[in-house]
Amino acid sequence: MTISPSDPPLKDIRVLDLSRVLAGPFCSMNLSDLGADVIKVEMPKRGDDTRAYPPFINGVSSYYLSLNRGKKSITLNLKTEEGVKVVHELASKCDVVVENFRPGVTSRLNVDYETLKKINPKIIYCSISSFGQTGPYAQWPGYDLIIQGMSGLMGITGEKGGGPMRIGVAIEDINAGLHAVISILAALRVRDNLGVGQYIDLSMMDAGVSWMTYVAGNYFATGNVPQRLGTAHPSIVPYQAFKTGDDKYILIAGGNDRLFGILCKILGLESLIEDPLYSKNEARVSNKDTLVQIIQDALLKKSRDAWLDSLRDSGFPCAPVYTIDEVFADPQVHHRDMVVEMMHPTAGAIKQIGTPFRLSVSKTGLDQCPPELSEHTDEILGDLLGYTESQIEALREKGVI
Numbered sequence: 421m422t423i424s425p426s427d428p429p430l431k432d433i434r435v436l437d438l439s440r441v442l443a444g445p446f447c448s449m450n451l452s453d454l455g456a457d458v459i460k461v462e463m464p465k466r467g468d469d470t471r472a473y474p475p476f477i478n479g480v481s482s483y484y485l486s487l488n489r490g491k492k493s494i495t496l497n498l499k500t501e502e503g504v505k506v507v508h509e510l511a512s513k514c515d516v517v518v519e520n521f522r523p524g525v526t527s528r529l530n531v532d533y534e535t536l537k538k539i540n541p542k543i544i545y546c547s548i549s550s551f552g553q554t555g556p557y558a559q560w561p562g563y564d565l566i567i568q569g570m571s572g573l574m575g576i577t578g579e580k581g582g583g584p585m586r587i588g589v590a591i592e593d594i595n596a597g598l599h600a601v602i603s604i605l606a607a608l609r610v611r612d613n614l615g616v617g618q619y620i621d622l623s624m625m626d627a628g629v630s631w632m633t634y635v636a637g638n639y640f641a642t643g644n645v646p647q648r649l650g651t652a653h654p655s656i657v658p659y660q661a662f663k664t665g666d667d668k669y670i671l672i673a674g675g676n677d678r679l680f681g682i683l684c685k686i687l688g689l690e691s692l693i694e695d696p697l698y699s700k701n702e703a704r705v706s707n708k709d710t711l712v713q714i715i716q717d718a719l720l721k722k723s724r725d726a727w728l729d730s731l732r733d734s735g736f737p738c739a740p741v742y743t744i745d746e747v748f749a750d751p752q753v754h755h756r757d758m759v760v761e762m763m764h765p766t767a768g769a770i771k772q773i774g775t776p777f778r779l780s781v782s783k784t785g786l787d788q789c790p791p792e793l794s795e796h797t798d799e800i801l802g803d804l805l806g807y808t809e810s811q812i813e814a815l816r817e818k819g820v821i
Contacts, residue, residue: 428455429782433608436507436514437461437491438531440468442564442590443548443624444520445487446597451516451604452490453775454784459510459800460488460791464495464821467793480767480792489762489772490788492796495821498529502820509805511536511543515611516604520548523558533619542617544607546600552623562624564590571628576635578648585648595631596624652712657704658683661741662716668724669741672715672731677701682736686727687718764789797821 421432433456437448445460445468452458462468473483496503508531511517517536519526526532526547533545547553550562568574568586578585603620611617635646638654646654651671653659658674674680677700681693692698692714697707704711719727724740731738740746748759748771758774770789777784801807801821815821 425781426783428784429779430454430456433457433516434514435459435516435518436510438507438517438519438521438526439548440520441470442487442593443596443600444518445470446594447546447548447600447604448491448518449487449489450597450601450775450777452788453777453786455782456516458491459514459796460491460493461496461498461507461510462493462793464497464794464819467493467495471793477764477767477770480764485764485767485770485790486773488790489786491791492800493791493794494797494800495794497820498531500818500820502815502818504530506801506805506815506820507531508536508539510800512539513804514540515542515544515608517543517545518548518600518604519546522561523547523549523553537617537619540617542611542615544604544611544617544620546604546607546620546622548596548600548622549624551625553621557625564593564624567592567624567628571625572632572635573628576646576648579650580648580652582648592624592628596622596627599627599630652708655705656701657708657711658715660712662712662719664722664724664727665720666723670719670724670727671739671741672719673737673739675737679736680704682734683715683731686730686734686736687715689714689718760786762786762789766792794821 423431430451433451435448435451435456435458437444437458437460439445439448440462448458448460460468468484468488470484470487471481473481475482477485496506498504498507517533519531533543533547536543536545549558550567551557551560565586568591569584571592573592574584574586577587600620600622603622607618607620638644638646651661656675658672658680661669661671664670672683674683680698680701684690684692692711696703698704698711728738728740742750747753753759756774758776760772760774761769762772764770772786775784775786798812801812801815802809807815812821
């Protein structure tokens with residue numbers, strides 16, 4: 421395939437996506453946004469589990485739509501010999517395989533890395549699982565909630581003195597999907613340079629623990645277990661969310677002494693600037709409870725947006741805590757094309773989150789809507805694998821597709 425500099429970076433890459441629900445589909449959707457040809461394998465009649473998740477748009481799951489744009493859908497029953505044979509044929513024509521079954525399932529289905537490597541030695545095979553393919557927890561079932569808890573994320577999230585809080589989105593699934601993308605891109609570079617494929621064992625738990633970064637650094641240095649602080653920061657004050665007079669929330673980021681001085685002038689708290697209890701950040705951290713209450717009382721005197729205008733005019737870093745409707749009404753979000761609309765054959769006009777990939781030369785973006793179940797089965801079998809119409813119909817009669 422001839423590729424020009426302005427083509428999508430992964431135009432010549434074909435991905436066989438055996439995954440479902442979130443982590444795997446998020447990975448393959450990002451690869452699709454970068455130009456890869458993604459073939460999504462789904463169960464006949466039922467499809468990806470998320471096709472049944474409400475709410476629905478004209479009978480189409482909005483959850484499914486949010487994770488599967490740009491892909492081609494083929495249905496294959498992997499519990500049949502014929503279905504597995506098709507997967508083997510597809511693997512011979514693909515560069516990457518993504519799957520997120522529990523460890524051991526792909527071996528039982530005969531679509532594991534060792535099997536597919538014999539068919540295509542250059543294949544890059546990425547397995548995403550809760551705890552990885554090895555170790556004492558490898559066979560444990562796991563969901564995003566489980567990993568949020570065991571990675572340490574929930575342990576540091578929540579109000580001071582309160583219980584642990586789950587992040588409001590399945591962040592560990594998404595984190596694993598992003599790390600899978602990074603790993604696949606690295607493996608593709610190795611393959612292009614050395615001509616070898618490889619296996620990627622991507623653990624949600626590993627990816628979650630890796631996000632502990634400076635929190636872990638503090639623990640390694642001091643041995644102190646960090647406590648939950650709500651929106652506050654352990655080392656910077658004031659650096660958190662505050663309620664305003666209209667019951668909305670504003671984020672105040674007083675990252676240094678100069679900024680604290682600006683904040684005090686805007687809030688009418690000039691006396692605090694030279695107060696030894698608050699003039700330096702170290703002192704503010706020591707006296708954070710009293711200082712936070714003083715700032716909170718001041719911010720209740722005006723609305724969120726009134727404070728935002730005054731603080732931004734002075735160059736102070738601040739922001740609203742948006743609700744989801746405010747996010748997608750924001751002019752910056754629209755300017756950056758992070759809300760796009762496309763036509764779906766059943767759902768009609770649908771909105772999608774745009775892609776954050778922005779390369780100065782290569783094209784990225786959204787060219788195809790999420791597929792209907794089995795929409796591309798005949799195309800993939802016929803055009804890519806060379807099946808005749810009668811062969812395809814025979815598979816359909818057997819329930820393979």
